[in-house]
Amino acid sequence: MGTSDAGLEETTGPIALIRGFLAGAMTGAALTCMVCGVVIERVPVFLLGAGVQVLTVVALLILESRIRARKPVPATRTAPALIEDLRATGGESADVPVRFDLTVVPDDRPAYRVTISQAINLADLPDYRPKSMTVVEYRPDEPWEVEIVTRPTPSWTARAAREKADSAPEATRVSAPARKGSSCFAGILGLLLGAAVVVVLLRGELFGDEAAARRADSSSSSSERTFSSSTTVSGPSSSLLVAGRMRETAESLTGRVGTPTVAELTIQEHRMAVSGTTGGSQDAARAIDLRALPYELFPGLVREARTGLGVGSPGTWRIDVEPASGGRDLTIRVSVTGEGGEASLEADAQGRITERHGT
Structure with a gap:
């Protein structure tokens, strides 16, 4: 077989079919590795696919240049x-x-x-x-x-x-013969088989329990939203100790954050602030339900802390509501600062004082 015949066989014969199939298989496997590496979050799998793809392209370029070099210059x-x-x-x-x-x-x-x-x-x-x-x-x-x-x-x-x-x-009349699609078909077949082999090898990580849990965690984290909001009242007669004002302000914050359950609640003379997380990750047992708090008892607790703990009056005050933890019920902590120093008391969810920490 002469050089011209060999070159023709390399571009149109069985050798071309084999070359197309192998190139398609390597490309399909490489691209599928890269996609699967992203899906299962494994960098080595992604890098393996990228490396195989680069090697495939380089090998095809070298082979093509050799075929071109072996083909004789057409006589005209x-x-x-x-x-x-x-x-x-x-x-x-x-x-x-x-x-x-x-x-x-x-x-x-x-x-x-x-x-x-x-x-x-x-x-x-x-x-x-x-x-x-x-x-x-x-x-x-x-x-x-x-x-x-x-x-x-x-x-x-x-x-x-x-x-x-x-x-x-x-x-x-003469015209160029229609190009045969055999090489193209072989390439597509190789592409599909290469992709299928990679999917089969990684099926455990793609479709197993670990993958389902990972997708569930990802879905949960994507639906979560952390919020923090506060509102301030102003004016000489706008203290939150005014009857009914605390509950009214809490209802306003509930509408603003879109949920009645929060992780933290802080109340000061003219400011109420809340923070928490929505989307299902917040522990319901440790959440603070803004609708269930005894706001009407809070002014009495502040008055008791300011006058009964030895800090003197007048003084600044702060209420921190802590969620239940370690078998404890929800805790309402009232801290005050006055001429005599700092002190605090703690009360339960019904507003009953359980502990005092004087100066």
């Missing part, structure tokens, strides 16, 4: 040709795409018809007219590969000027 011959018809298919640049219908008149074979498309300089376009002769180059092994010689030698220019040719019959 010059011949006169009769322009049967021509039509410009564009015209937005200096080189105009033109579709030619030609009768090529070789010296070593019968004349034949062929249709080609070639860009012709706008200034040279008047030189090409129907039923006029021109000079072309064609390939004897692939006669449909024809190109008009825009700058022929003087001898060929003279021959074209005196040459007369009849139109070849339509039955002699």
Whole structure:
């Protein structure tokens, strides 16, 4: 088998099918590794896929360059040709795409018809007219590969000027054979098989209990929302100790954050603040229900802390509501600061004082 035959087999024969299948399989496996690496959150799997893809591309480029180097330079011959018809298919640049219908008149074979498309300089376009002769180059092994010689030698220019040719019959028309899709099909088949192999190998991590738990955690975390909000009342008679004002302010904050359960609640003379998390991760047993607190008892607890713990009066005060923990019920802590120092008391969810921490 000669060099030309070997090159043809490498591009169209069984070798091309095998090469297409392997290239498709490697590409499918590499891309699937990269996607699966992202889904299961494993960087090594993603990097493996990326590395295989790079190696596949490099190997294909090297193989293609070797095939091109082994293919012989196609031989061309010059011949006169009769322009049967021509039509410009564009015209937005200096080189105009033109579709030619030609009768090529070789010296070593019968004349034949062929249709080609070639860009012709706008200034040279008047030189090409129907039923006029021109000079072309064609390939004897692939006669449909024809190109008009825009700058022929003087001898060929003279021959074209005196040459007369009849139109070849339509039955002699040649055209490039349709490309076979075997290599393409082999590549697609390899792509699918490569992807399937990777999915099968990683099926445990993709579809197992661990993957389901990971997706559930991801879904839960994506639906969570941490919030923090506060409201301040102003004016000499706007203290939150005014009857009914604490509950009214708590209801306002509940509407603002969109939930009645919070993780922290702080009340001061003119400010109430809450914080927490929505989306299901907040422990219901440790949450503070703003609707269930005995706000009407809070002013009495503040008064008791300011007058009964020895800090003197007047003084600043602060209420911190702590959620239940370690078997303890919800705790209401009232801290006060006065001339005599700092002190605090603790009460339960019903407003009953359980502990005192004096100065």
